[in-house]
Amino acid sequence: MWRLSVSIFLFSCLAVSSSSFGDSEATCSGIVPLRYRYDKISITDYGGVGDGRTVNTKAFRAAIYRIQHLKRRGGTLLYIPPGVYLTESFNLTSHMTLYLAKGAVIRAVQDTWNWPLIDPLPSYGRGRELPGGRYMSFIHGDGLRDVVITGQNGTIDGQGEVWWNMWRSRTLKYTRPNLIEFKDSKEIIISNVIFQNSPFWNIHPVYCSNVVIHHVTILAPQDSPNTDGIDPDSSYNVCIEDSYISTGDDLVAIKSGWDEYGIAYGRPSSNITIRRITGSSPFAGIAIGSETSGGIKNIVAEHITLSNMGVGVNIKTNIGRGGYIKNIKISDVYIDTAKYGIKIAGDTGDHPDENYNPNALPIVKGIHIKNVWGVNVRNAGSIQGLKGSPFTGICLSEINLHGSLNSYKTWKCSDVIGTSLKVSPWPCSELRTTGGSYSCSSTF
Numbered sequence: 001m002w003r004l005s006v007s008i009f010l011f012s013c014l015a016v017s018s019s020s021f022g023d024s025e026a027t028c029s030g031i032v033p034l035r036y037r038y039d040k041i042s043i044t045d046y047g048g049v050g051d052g053r054t055v056n057t058k059a060f061r062a063a064i065y066r067i068q069h070l071k072r073r074g075g076t077l078l079y080i081p082p083g084v085y086l087t088e089s090f091n092l093t094s095h096m097t098l099y100l101a102k103g104a105v106i107r108a109v110q111d112t113w114n115w116p117l118i119d120p121l122p123s124y125g126r127g128r129e130l131p132g133g134r135y136m137s138f139i140h141g142d143g144l145r146d147v148v149i150t151g152q153n154g155t156i157d158g159q160g161e162v163w164w165n166m167w168r169s170r171t172l173k174y175t176r177p178n179l180i181e182f183k184d185s186k187e188i189i190i191s192n193v194i195f196q197n198s199p200f201w202n203i204h205p206v207y208c209s210n211v212v213i214h215h216v217t218i219l220a221p222q223d224s225p226n227t228d229g230i231d232p233d234s235s236y237n238v239c240i241e242d243s244y245i246s247t248g249d250d251l252v253a254i255k256s257g258w259d260e261y262g263i264a265y266g267r268p269s270s271n272i273t274i275r276r277i278t279g280s281s282p283f284a285g286i287a288i289g290s291e292t293s294g295g296i297k298n299i300v301a302e303h304i305t306l307s308n309m310g311v312g313v314n315i316k317t318n319i320g321r322g323g324y325i326k327n328i329k330i331s332d333v334y335i336d337t338a339k340y341g342i343k344i345a346g347d348t349g350d351h352p353d354e355n356y357n358p359n360a361l362p363i364v365k366g367i368h369i370k371n372v373w374g375v376n377v378r379n380a381g382s383i384q385g386l387k388g389s390p391f392t393g394i395c396l397s398e399i400n401l402h403g404s405l406n407s408y409k410t411w412k413c414s415d416v417i418g419t420s421l422k423v424s425p426w427p428c429s430e431l432r433t434t435g436g437s438y439s440c441s442s443t444f
């Protein structure tokens, strides 16, 4: 009975929110102009066979080589017809569209022994999982501009299970491949594609600008290790909208490098909008961190609908990271069932090596979280700053995080300064409003 009435309440709440918020139709997808490609080729013209058995690496490399070298005016569209195209990893090139028809699947081979290695990212100093280089992402773009991956919801399938099992049995030699990575690239659009079973993170734009990701579906089992959905990393002007993500790790996680390497590289993530994302994960819905060493600022996340989560909103960093997390605005988040509603923590994640600087404390300042509504949330919130660098300007308003009937808990806070307005359960004393000296709403 309780469950039933809760879901009716949640449903009516969602229905009201989608019609009553003026900005529910807002979009940032226009930051990268859509270009029509007059020149079109098909993977089958280059020997591609979609029988699920033929290895099509040569076909992909030949088709993309042709696009790169003929340089047709306005770029070229590479069409993938229905069928299952098995292939090794490949590089994209500038001014191209990878177009997956309905029923087209680009599927990664499982030859992990033969997978190409590339250099570690300078802002990480090593692979994220293991020292040394890292396996190249399945689909890779380095130094590109004007690239589109789209179509009629065809699938890019990483067949990640073999990699997850190597992680589980501790037999990995290097850091697992992402499903897609764009590095040092700009004017990227990814839309209307299904990503499934990535070996590691799904979509990783790093050192990029002007990236639009919308109407994508990202799927991986709940127990698949580190299958983050979308990880904008040291990138600016990123727009992520209208997508469904259900994976084994954070749905969207904004990052900017790791400890002394990230501090030295100094490339922030900024001006990132995340809007109308739905999903489920044993980790976080919207995450910032924990790699935050280049700084993270000017982030907006709104209209986020989550179910069966570890944490709804998770801001995470650590000593040794340096950098900052500032001007973060998160609003209109609906959570049905989670261990934590909101968690902001200064003790998350590991270090690349012993050379991190323990005095490099991150600055966390100006985090505004508004209109969060949760049912079946076991712990409403926890905000634990750092003794030598308290988190300041933490502002919570109109937050309702209901526990299930017998696990109603309060907030836990330490080393935090901020305000709260209409927060239930009643937040910790560090966040209690004191006579309206600071208005939360003025910043929204």
Ligand SMILES: *[C@@H]1O[C@H](CO)[C@@H](O)[C@H](O)[C@H]1NC(C)=O
Pocket: 028, 031, 237, 238, 239, 271, 273
């Ligand atoms: C920030 O991103 C928005 C789109 O989300 C864009 O319209 C705006 O121009 C960007 N701001 C800057 C300073 O580039």
Ligand SMILES: *[C@@H]1O[C@H](CO)[C@@H](O)[C@H](O)[C@H]1NC(C)=O
Pocket: 090, 091, 118, 140, 142
């Ligand atoms: C793909 O790009 C990577 C990184 O830029 C490079 O190391 C590799 O040689 C390229 N592979 C091919 C087949 O072009």
Ligand SMILES: *[C@@H]1O[C@H](CO)[C@@H](O)[C@H](O)[C@H]1NC(C)=O
Pocket: 151, 152, 153, 192, 193, 215, 216, 217
């Ligand atoms: C693809 O999937 C998205 C998300 O489910 C949906 O909004 C969109 O209409 C689909 N597009 C096509 C071309 O089928």
